[in-house]
Amino acid sequence: MSSSPAFPALPVQLEPLAHHGMMRGGNGRYEKFLGDLAGLYRDGAAFEAALSRDDGTPVYWVESSTPEEGEGALTVGLSVLEAGSVGDEYFMTRGHLHRKADRGELYYGLSGNGVMLLESVEGDSHAVEINPGQAVHIPGHWVHRSVNVGKTRLATLFCYATDAGQDYEIIERAGGMKQLVVRDGEGWTTRPNPGHRGYRHV
Numbered sequence: 001m002s003s004s005p006a007f008p009a010l011p012v013q014l015e016p017l018a019h020h021g022m023m024r025g026g027n028g029r030y031e032k033f034l035g036d037l038a039g040l041y042r043d044g045a046a047f048e049a050a051l052s053r054d055d056g057t058p059v060y061w062v063e064s065s066t067p068e069e070g071e072g073a074l075t076v077g078l079s080v081l082e083a084g085s086v087g088d089e090y091f092m093t094r095g096h097l098h099r100k101a102d103r104g105e106l107y108y109g110l111s112g113n114g115v116m117l118l119e120s121v122e123g124d125s126h127a128v129e130i131n132p133g134q135a136v137h138i139p140g141h142w143v144h145r146s147v148n149v150g151k152t153r154l155a156t157l158f159c160y161a162t163d164a165g166q167d168y169e170i171i172e173r174a175g176g177m178k179q180l181v182v183r184d185g186e187g188w189t190t191r192p193n194p195g196h197r198g199y200r201h202v
């Protein structure tokens with residue numbers, strides 16, 4: 001016998017365990033392996049070399065809670081990104097614009113050291129650090145990606161409108177994001193991506 005979902009949806013207690021890379025109480029999980037990320041990094045030879053050494057563990061994963069769907073519903077989750085690099089680019093998420101582009105997102109840094117790379121379709125770019133105890137509040141209409149610029153796992157708690165959706169193709173069609181987040185001595189810097197064609201002219 002099938003049962004209807006409860007209305008209103010039941011409250012959920014979540015326990016993000018950043019150092020264990022998991023969140024208790026969620027109902028969703030996905031993982032991205034190096035092999036899923038072909039074309040993301042500029043240095044193809046460095047990517048192939050990294051793939052040949054790959055230990056088969058995910059580069060990043062997301063554990064989330066979506067207790068209800070529809071307008072006004074929220075998805076909350078833990079995003080975990082390993083430390084590392086391909087060529088001089090730090091490990092990063094694929095990045096996306098929300099399909100409902102006016103939907104914003106909140107990230108709260110739990111552990112590790114990251115940068116949120118934020119770009120508008122009009123051509124503005126911002127790289128905002130996210131360290132433990134810092135939040136980044138991303139309004140709608142920003143293409144966004146997280147980058148781990150530290151030496152340990154980056155774990156962030158996030159929240160966005162469930163109906164936001166994700167458009168990954170906008171970055172692929174543009175030849176990647178406008179800026180790259182790269183090693184700079186012991187730190188990080190941004191450098192223009194020579195392959196970027198602009199988000200509007202695609």
Ligand SMILES: O=P(O)(O)OC[C@H]1O[C@](O)(CO)[C@@H](O)[C@@H]1O
Pocket residue numbers: 062077078079093094095096105145146158160166
């Ligand atoms: O969806 P992407 O771009 O692969 O990256 C995963 C990211 O997406 C989110 O799950 C939600 O926007 C982030 O928390 C996470 O860092």
